[in-house]
Amino acid sequence: MRTNDSDRGRTTGQLRDFARTRDLFEIPRGIVYFDGNSLGPLPRDAVEKVRRVMVDQWGHELVLAWNTAGWFAQPRRVGDRIARLIGAESGSVTMGDTLSIKVYQALASAIEMNPQRRVILSDVGNFPSDLYMAQGLISSLNQGHQLKLVTPERVEESIDTDVAILMLTEVDYRTGRRHDMARLTAKAHARGALVIWDLAHSVGAFPVDLASAGADFAVGCTYKFLNGGPGAPAFIYVAPRHAERARPALSGWMGHDKPFAFTKHYVAASGVERMRVGTPPVLALAALEASLDIWDQVDLDALRDRSIELGDLLIALVEGCCSQLRLVSPRVACERGSQVSFAFDRGYAAMQALIARGVIGDFRAPDIMRFGICPLYNGEEDIRKAAAAIDEVINGCVFSRPEYQVENAVT
Amino acid sequence: MRTNDSDRGRTTGQLRDFARTRDLFEIPRGIVYFDGNSLGPLPRDAVEKVRRVMVDQWGHELVLAWNTAGWFAQPRRVGDRIARLIGAESGSVTMGDTLSIKVYQALASAIEMNPQRRVILSDVGNFPSDLYMAQGLISSLNQGHQLKLVTPERVEESIDTDVAILMLTEVDYRTGRRHDMARLTAKAHARGALVIWDLAHSVGAFPVDLASAGADFAVGCTYKFLNGGPGAPAFIYVAPRHAERARPALSGWMGHDKPFAFTKHYVAASGVERMRVGTPPVLALAALEASLDIWDQVDLDALRDRSIELGDLLIALVEGCCSQLRLVSPRVACERGSQVSFAFDRGYAAMQALIARGVIGDFRAPDIMRFGICPLYNGEEDIRKAAAAIDEVINGCVFSRPEYQVENAVT
Numbered sequence: 001m002r003t004n005d006s007d008r009g010r011t012t013g014q015l016r017d018f019a020r021t022r023d024l025f026e027i028p029r030g031i032v033y034f035d036g037n038s039l040g041p042l043p044r045d046a047v048e049k050v051r052r053v054m055v056d057q058w059g060h061e062l063v064l065a066w067n068t069a070g071w072f073a074q075p076r077r078v079g080d081r082i083a084r085l086i087g088a089e090s091g092s093v094t095m096g097d098t099l100s101i102k103v104y105q106a107l108a109s110a111i112e113m114n115p116q117r118r119v120i121l122s123d124v125g126n127f128p129s130d131l132y133m134a135q136g137l138i139s140s141l142n143q144g145h146q147l148k149l150v151t152p153e154r155v156e157e158s159i160d161t162d163v164a165i166l167m168l169t170e171v172d173y174r175t176g177r178r179h180d181m182a183r184l185t186a187k188a189h190a191r192g193a194l195v196i197w198d199l200a201h202s203v204g205a206f207p208v209d210l211a212s213a214g215a216d217f218a219v220g221c222t223y224k225f226l227n228g229g230p231g232a233p234a235f236i237y238v239a240p241r242h243a244e245r246a247r248p249a250l251s252g253w254m255g256h257d258k259p260f261a262f263t264k265h266y267v268a269a270s271g272v273e274r275m276r277v278g279t280p281p282v283l284a285l286a287a288l289e290a291s292l293d294i295w296d297q298v299d300l301d302a303l304r305d306r307s308i309e310l311g312d313l314l315i316a317l318v319e320g321c322c323s324q325l326r327l328v329s330p331r332v333a334c335e336r337g338s339q340v341s342f343a344f345d346r347g348y349a350a351m352q353a354l355i356a357r358g359v360i361g362d363f364r365a366p367d368i369m370r371f372g373i374c375p376l377y378n379g380e381e382d383i384r385k386a387a388a389a390i391d392e393v394i395n396g397c398v399f400s401r402p403e404y405q406v407e408n409a410v411t
Numbered sequence: 412m413r414t415n416d417s418d419r420g421r422t423t424g425q426l427r428d429f430a431r432t433r434d435l436f437e438i439p440r441g442i443v444y445f446d447g448n449s450l451g452p453l454p455r456d457a458v459e460k461v462r463r464v465m466v467d468q469w470g471h472e473l474v475l476a477w478n479t480a481g482w483f484a485q486p487r488r489v490g491d492r493i494a495r496l497i498g499a500e501s502g503s504v505t506m507g508d509t510l511s512i513k514v515y516q517a518l519a520s521a522i523e524m525n526p527q528r529r530v531i532l533s534d535v536g537n538f539p540s541d542l543y544m545a546q547g548l549i550s551s552l553n554q555g556h557q558l559k560l561v562t563p564e565r566v567e568e569s570i571d572t573d574v575a576i577l578m579l580t581e582v583d584y585r586t587g588r589r590h591d592m593a594r595l596t597a598k599a600h601a602r603g604a605l606v607i608w609d610l611a612h613s614v615g616a617f618p619v620d621l622a623s624a625g626a627d628f629a630v631g632c633t634y635k636f637l638n639g640g641p642g643a644p645a646f647i648y649v650a651p652r653h654a655e656r657a658r659p660a661l662s663g664w665m666g667h668d669k670p671f672a673f674t675k676h677y678v679a680a681s682g683v684e685r686m687r688v689g690t691p692p693v694l695a696l697a698a699l700e701a702s703l704d705i706w707d708q709v710d711l712d713a714l715r716d717r718s719i720e721l722g723d724l725l726i727a728l729v730e731g732c733c734s735q736l737r738l739v740s741p742r743v744a745c746e747r748g749s750q751v752s753f754a755f756d757r758g759y760a761a762m763q764a765l766i767a768r769g770v771i772g773d774f775r776a777p778d779i780m781r782f783g784i785c786p787l788y789n790g791e792e793d794i795r796k797a798a799a800a801i802d803e804v805i806n807g808c809v810f811s812r813p814e815y816q817v818e819n820a821v822t
Contacts, residue, residue, distance in 0.1 A: 098689025100663035129664035136662030251547030252511035253540035278509025282641035
């Protein structure tokens with residue numbers, strides 16, 4: 001699944017040793033952070049980067065900064081930096097909005113590109129918002145489309161010639177189970193379906209290779225492993241072979257061929273630019289750019305190797321002390337993303353007790369304790385601390401204490 | 412059009428004298444800024460506010476800040492502060508995405524609420540992106556809807572019983588011409604149409620009274636007069652009488668009744684919360700909150716009075732020296748927003764020459780020179796400086812110099 005050096009998807013980079021990269025992030029002393037698959041930590045340089053954009057550009061250049069500071073080109077510029085991380089062709093990724101909006105855009109375009117069929121196939125491990133956006137679109141269209149959900153294991157056998165679109169999140173947000181992108185994409189294409197990949201838990205977790213897999217569309221967020229900040233902008237990829245014919249359903253002025261001609265009729269811009277909608281979120285993109293200053297250097301193969309070592313170690317240590325926890329992530333490393341999840345019926349309370357001990361993971365209903373691993377700031381010491389805390393909380397029945405019996409909070 | 416004190420739309424405030432409010436903004440020495448109707452200037456406190464959210468919340472609280480720092484409730488909290496400025500009921504406004512997306516949401520919901528009709532009526536003075544979004548939605552729906560465009564003057568007479576939705580921007584982005592919201596809304600309702608108001612050039616320009624006008628939906632951006640920053644999040648208003656039945660087309664998880672139950676089927680949240688889509692843009696909302704710290708204090712009636720004085724003065728001074736410029740904004744103050752526009756066939760070059768002299772307005776094709784006025788940072792001295800610079804540029808034929816004969820730039 002790895003890409004060779006080329007103009008796209010170069011996985012190599014000078015940053016192969018992650019022993020000191022933790023210092024690039026603001027993580028409070030004593031905290032072991034395993035929730036970068038929900039919200040990545042603050043890159044230290046992002047504070048100054050955003051301040052400079054606010055003061056030097058917005059403050060001093062005012063509206064002129066749209067040109068002088070290159071704000072209009074920012075979504076494409078940032079998109080090209082994301083492209084390397086996901087094996088996408090240069091110029092095939094743009095930024096903006098949220099992941100849910102990008103799912104809608106990809107799906108709305110794809111549906112029109114396969115007009116004879118009515119089935120959108122997904123799985124029950126997809127992130128709910130992706131399913132909700134599909135449901136909303138189907139209801140709006142009122143053309144008899146159907147969202148068919150199967151278990152992740154049955155996706156491959158369910159790809160038949162009724163399927164218009166295969167819409168999947170590559171890595172399951174709860175279990176970390178990873179789909180085989182290349183294999184499923186090939187099967188979908190063989191059956192005449194288009195494929196949309198949600199890379200929310202893939203980008204920054206391991207090398208992705210969209211182009212080699214032949215993906216039609218892909219979308220993702222940047223606030224998880226990419227550390228772009230809370231509510232950081234999303235990205236969308238359109239395969240270059242589709243980019244001139246994919247009709248943008250959300251046809252905003254920034255995706256117009258000539259936005260500043262202010263004509264009354266929409267004409268789609270060339271390529272992925274047409275997937276831009278409104279005014280780009282400049283400050284949020286600036287924070288993300290600071291994080292990409294790190295990511296630009298990262299050797300994705302080395303990162304993946306280290307992630308697997310750390311994940312395997314966590315599994316071994318936890319299974320060695322806590323039989324009460326059941327591994328729900330794939331044991332085989334290549335079949336999972338960069339997280340390890342355990343099921344435990346008192347998981348919410350147990351996670352609260354871990355957080356009180358400075359080990360921050362999270363909980364997903366009904367019973368899943370998640371530990372996201374990012375080698376940029378997680379090392380072996382973190383894994384050992386987490387395992388020790390899990391041992392204490394589970395075997396000491398700490399989770400039974402009254403202070404942890406609170407109602408599930410929103411995260 | 413003004414609202415009395417009540418739980419909604421209180422236009423009064425302690426800030427009635429704007430002599431020293433310019434110091435609340437970062438505007439470079441020597442610059443006269445008349446482009447707050449494109450991008451408002453940086454509120455000085457926004458830099459520290461964003462820094463604190465980045466360091467103290469994102470940095471120190473990490474993912475826990477979603478609860479501890481109240482990030483989940485931020486769109487509604489900010490929406491309630493916008494509500495006062497637009498005469499909206501408390502709890503009827505939420506934040507997120509871009510204005511184009513919000514237009515799409517309002518229109519998609521409204522179309523389903525008036526299913527027997529097919530005409531969406533708008534005018535050629537509407538902002539192009541609003542028209543583009545309607546065109547995109549109509550194309551997706553493929554149900555025979557028609558976007559009918561008339562001149563602004565003919566909107567009222569064109570509201571007939573074929574019209575499903577009247578979709579207007581209250582203030583014309585080029586001329587500043589202001590529609591009569593209450594009158595047009597009443598006529599539309601009398602003919603069985605729903606109304607969507609785009610308040611991009613209204614909010615922060617004068618008191619708006621959505622509730623008294625009986626508007627059905629409204630949308631707006633916050634980077635113009637509200638000074639929320641480049642690409643700041645948009646808002647959407649849904650009249651409380653519609654809020655439980657408006658189906659959200661963009662049905663993302665943040666608009667779900669129970670986002671963290673992670674169920675597979677979308678159930679719309681109660682009220683305007685259903686118009687939330689994806690993860691809220693926390694950093695961008697933080698910058699906006701700093702600006703709203705000022706806006707919370709502003710007496711909107713006093714602001715409007717001052718805006719009219721300054722606009723009338725600019726018109727008088729420019730007309731007194733430059734007959735070459737033709738006023739295209741309404742001469743009667745109550746019929747215009749907070750901008751003054753002149754047509755001039757060499758307008759682009761003339762505006763470049765003004766900008767070179769530190770007077771920043773902007774240009775809109777084909778020949779419009781715009782001057783947006785915000786009494787929070789524009790005073791009489793600004794108006795006199797601008798008029799003197801216009802005199803020099805126009806009567807000295809400065810615009811003919813080679814350095815101003817560049818191609819129109821993107822803004």
